[in-house]
Structures are given as structure tokens and as C-alpha cells.
Amino acid sequence: MTDDRVFKALAHPTRRFLLDRLFERDGRTLTELESALELSRFGVMQHLRVLEEAGLVVTRRSGREKLHFLNPVPIRLIHDRWIDKYTERQVSALVDLKRELEEEA
Amino acid sequence: MTTTETTTTQVYRVYIKARPEAIWDAITKPEWTKRYGYTGLVDYDLRPGGHYKVRPTPEFRAGAEAQGNQLPEVIIEGEVLEVHSPRKLVTTFHMLMDPQTAAEPATRITHEIKDTGNGVCSLTLTHELEGAPVLAAIISGAYEDEGAGGGHAWVLSDLKSLLETGKPLAA
Secondary structure, eight states: OHHHHHHHHHTSHHHHHHHHHHHHSOSBOHHHHHHTSSSOHHHHHHHHHHHHHTTSEEEEEETTEEEEEEOOHHHHHHIIIIIIIIIHHHHHHHHHHHHHHHHHO | OHHHHHHHEEEEEEEEESOHHHHHHHHHOHHHHTTSTTOOEEEEOOSTTOEEEEEOOHHHHHHHHHTTOOOOSOSEEEEEEEEETTTEEEEEEEEOSSHHHHTSOOEEEEEEEEEEETTEEEEEEEEEOTTOHHHHHHHTTTTGGGTSOOHHHHHHHHHHHHHHHSSOTTO
């Protein structure tokens, strides 16, 4: 159930872009996040809400500002429960192979 | 100003199917903390101004020594600032097991536990890391491939597993 929300939230390029911005620098306001996108304020708010409902973004008040923080725990849970359990070794071997081949190319 | 705070604070939240008291105990009692994450044995004097210390288990110490690291008796030291059992705990946090983090100033951790209904609680860990970039990198899991553990996200994932299934992830 929670996993579904996380996968759904990650299944949109704008939301992944927002997470990447927070990964670069955490604790940003809506105004800051909005300035990096060609979307209406309302559109950005909608995407942030989906991320918040999935637990990928946590907000905190600081004075009059609402700050957005990247919460990596839901992704960690998916990593620990799925990737670690079944496929980590194979996946990392494939990632290494991809890197090697792409470096040669 | 928020500028400093925004670049140095990290926030982690996990939802756990457990009572607030069970989560509180899992954070504040050594018989619990030795079972997940970094397995340190916590020692809290749960009142404002009281001490907070973490000592390594014999296994953790032996592991570090095998890698050539001599650990001090106390690997994390801090002071208890606020206690509202079983909802909120604020402490300072100073990691002493690494010379680089030992040279950084003490940081501050807030644990908040909230009922979200259906027997599920949220646990939010806020770590204010002003002036402590090395510790910030370690607890964000940046050195996981070098054997430094996965930081707070890994610890909280393991804590959730322990409380919900009775077993940590590694077991």
C-alpha cells in the first residue's frame, strides 16, 4: 500500500526532478522549487503533495516559511525489502557491466 | 536565518506499526538499540541536562579492531535537552569514534513520535548538523560502500523491521 504510493510518486519526471533538487540542497521553499520549473505554482504544489503523501518529502515550518525536505526512508525500505533481498548481487553486476561498456564506448 | 538551517538539517520519517511506548523504548533502551542499525548500547539519563552516551557492543568493538580502528569507551556523547515520553526527545549528538567527527561541534537530534491511527505511528528524526559536514555525510549514508553503514535511513528501516517482525533486516 505504502510501496504503491512511492512507486506512483516516482513514476513522474517532474516529481523525480523535484527530489533531485532537494537531494542537491535540502529544506527548500515552494518558491525556490517553483523557480526551477516551467510549471504553475499550483502544478508544483500538486506534485509536492503526491511526494508528501508517499512520505518522500517531509515539510517543516521555520518561522513563516514551509521548508521541504527529502525523506530517503521510503526508498530505503524498498531497497532493503526488495532489492537487497532478491537481486542486489545481480543488479550491481549489471550496473557494473553497463558502466564498463559505456565507458569504453 | 534559515539559509544555514536549510543546507545543514536532515529530516527522516518512517511509519511503524507499533505503539508509541514501544518505539520510545526501542530508541532509549540498550537492550533494544543493540538489536538494530549500528547496534550501539545507549545510556540515557532521561531528564533535561542528563547525559546521553553510546558504547559499542563487544562485537562492534572487535569488528572495528579487526579493521585497525581502536574505539574509545564512549563512541557517541551528548546531553539530553528535552524529554516528553513517549512523544519527543531532544539531545545533542557528538560522534567520538572518528577523529574527524570528534573535531566537529556537537549536533542536535530530535525524535518525534506521532500516532497516525490504525495502530501506526510516525517517527520523525530531525538532525541539525551545523558545522558538521563529515558527520552529515556519514549519517546520510554516503560512506555505506566503505562499510560505514547506511546512516539514519538504514537505521530507521531496520528499526521498523525489528518492531514489526521481531527481526532486524540483517538477521
